Amino acid sequence: MEPIIVKYLDRPELNEPVLIEGLPGVGNVGKISAEYLKDKLNAIPFVEIYSKYLPPQVLIREDGTLYLVKNELYYYKNPHGRDLIILVGDYQGMSAEGQYELSYKVLEIAKEFGTKLIFTLGGYGTGQLVEKPRVFGAATDKELVEELKKYGVYFSSTEPAGGIVGAAGLLLGLGSVVFDMRGVCLMGETSGYFSDPKSSFEVLKVVKEYFNLELDLEEIELRSREITEITTQLKEEQKIEEKKEDLGYIG
Amino acid sequence: MEPIIVKYLDRPELNEPVLIEGLPGVGNVGKISAEYLKDKLNAIPFVEIYSKYLPPQVLIREDGTLYLVKNELYYYKNPHGRDLIILVGDYQGMSAEGQYELSYKVLEIAKEFGTKLIFTLGGYGTGQLVEKPRVFGAATDKELVEELKKYGVYFSSTEPAGGIVGAAGLLLGLGSVVFDMRGVCLMGETSGYFSDPKSSFEVLKVVKEYFNLELDLEEIELRSREITEITTQLKEEQKIEEKKEDLGYIG
């Protein structure tokens, strides 16, 4: 079999579309963000990607039908700026080599449609509950670094330590080395303990503003507030616990 | 070497044969079902599949002779309906990629013989002893879902959570995406703690009725009853244990 099977549902004419990636990862920040984006913008699916590098698995829909795990590309024709290609999926590649192959294939497809710029979305796991998640960035070149700083994105010489692993890193790395594309990775701070729409909300605000999108953020803001409530409660419980501990054996 | 070595023992003329898969898996429900089917129907072996994706292992027969681990296809000319191709084997592929490759190859072979419909048989592990195993299903399209419901198959929006892993899922997933085949996965409930002919019995009843097979289920019913006896006993012992626990330190 072909290691990666690409099915084109459509071949739209796009205007230098930005590739925006959001696959499963830390806190599912990227996945939540990209799926919110495609849903709210009514983006149109046009490419399905199946591969032996994905898990050997089918998933089941509510109506009892099944489908092979896949990655998908959606497009959105932006009336106020650049068009978008949005990459979402059930899984990332299972092996390191598979991740390289899948990212490379996505870049080949994006190139076909004229992509020169990439935004990858992800989470930056801090291992701690975060009150107000910052958005960290890393970019292929200094101009993009400077540009994104204006949108409130943090660029740190120390964070994330260890770099960026998986598609969010590879698309930018391979994109710049092989396909002459530029790009940015936006990473929302997240504890990493659960799927984190609050962190996605912060990431999406940057994306919305940067690409001048008509994007309704109300729903994700709502889900973000729910997370705030839960984590506030957890933090207070933690403080009570800590006080108890300070009181030692008496408590 | 060729990654998958296919040996044709025969090239029978078949009438739109259904591919029925039963490889090792949870509770060995699929394997027991498919092997019972081929034995009782006196199905004829016609394809042997060897592969580097299977374990590097030979198995030893009672008479001291050995054979390389393999998958096999048997055919059965059904006088009352569609012909069958039955897939059985010692193992599934060892790696995710190997599972994709093996399933793809089986589909290629089935296509050659005219297959348009696939039934995959497996177990659905509940982690608990099951008094009366239900048969759960998932299908490639809604028509098949509706059709199978008439045979008592359960389609649940929540079960099995996590989808279907391995050949039982891949044959349907790849079959529909690449080979334009339709199909159903039948999953018999099973604890998953032992090889479970009772669950296979329930699965086989659906298969028998759906394909109008002259299939003698007496032997598997017998083995099924033995399982019932054992599990009934186990359950009673469990209850006694639990009562003891309820009585606390006194017991």
Place this chain on the structure above:
Amino acid sequence: MEPIIVKYLDRPELNEPVLIEGLPGVGNVGKISAEYLKDKLNAIPFVEIYSKYLPPQVLIREDGTLYLVKNELYYYKNPHGRDLIILVGDYQGMSAEGQYELSYKVLEIAKEFGTKLIFTLGGYGTGQLVEKPRVFGAATDKELVEELKKYGVYFSSTEPAGGIVGAAGLLLGLGSVVFDMRGVCLMGETSGYFSDPKSSFEVLKVVKEYFNLELDLEEIELRSREITEITTQLKEEQKIEEKKEDLGYIG
């Protein structure tokens, strides 16, 4: 790079040579046997096999020089019967797929030189100290089973359970399926806890007699006796321990 690099040092004319394999494995019984065989028969190296399926490692000789890990073929022109090709090596393939590829390549080479019969040598791990190791067998056909029984080889319908894993099994399995070769696996009983020349001694006695070899077994018999002494001592200590335990707290 080529996944397997074959270097021919010589291309001898051989008379239907038997392939005899002895690579590292349980109790190193096969390795010890095959290396003893090649050393005592002054067999001549003629093929070196390097591969990315072997560990990424060089080994160091006593004089400070190093060599890449490899498998090797030696030949021996037998004045009293069939010629031999002896397969020895530092390692077996690291992955299942690599083991298939390496065994296949060895069979291709053996075929070139006219091989129709294979003897693979190995250990059968019992997990217990064995006073008098038996030699178990498994063969590609019934004639060989009957023939080897005459040499005192045991063929059991239950042992070894789980079949034979690795090159000792694959060479026979692939040999019979793809290369139309016949063969036998001889497995000496061994605890599996240490390299076991005693088990190799029993295996070599069968090989010597079967192929009518002028093979001096004195040295391996000596090493075998040393093992007997050590294990006898260990067994006695065990008995003393057990007696102590029987005496309970008093001891």
Place this chain on the structure above:
Amino acid sequence: MEPIIVKYLDRPELNEPVLIEGLPGVGNVGKISAEYLKDKLNAIPFVEIYSKYLPPQVLIREDGTLYLVKNELYYYKNPHGRDLIILVGDYQGMSAEGQYELSYKVLEIAKEFGTKLIFTLGGYGTGQLVEKPRVFGAATDKELVEELKKYGVYFSSTEPAGGIVGAAGLLLGLGSVVFDMRGVCLMGETSGYFSDPKSSFEVLKVVKEYFNLELDLEEIELRSREITEITTQLKEEQKIEEKKEDLGYIG
């Protein structure tokens, strides 16, 4: 994608350049040595190597820009002797097969530029703090063994037991088997518990002298002395601990 992507930044004319390797490994002795070498000699980068055998990862520079993990070749035109090609990198290959493929590719490139001799640099982990690290060696032939002994390199028939794993071994092993190159591996003793410039210092002294390099070792000698101070302190603390233990419960 191509499994290994090679980008030539330049194609210098070199005079039988020696390939000097120093990739991450035990105590990072090789990496520290090779990077010191390229920095102090102002060696010029001319080849970048990207590969799916490396981790699927980008690393982030201080200024917020990112780059795909890679290996790199630098060249140095030596006015007093042979030219150098220096191999450095962020990682070694992740899998055994990947390590073979990467080493093979580096050798192909080096061959293009006329390389006949290889020096690989690494650490030899002793698991203990080392007061005065010795430099152990292993070479492709006896002449090189004798030659390097004159530079104070130790060749032991027992150390390192287990041979040499990874690029430091493979480059020499594949180099001699496939590319007709000779070479030496220099291994500085190191505890293996931390990045060890002290061990690198000893290795670099051999390299400097052997190739008659104008190499300023002052900085690494300084870092080496810092290590000495730290380990001396650690050792004294250890002794105090041990004395305490000797005094038993009283201490």
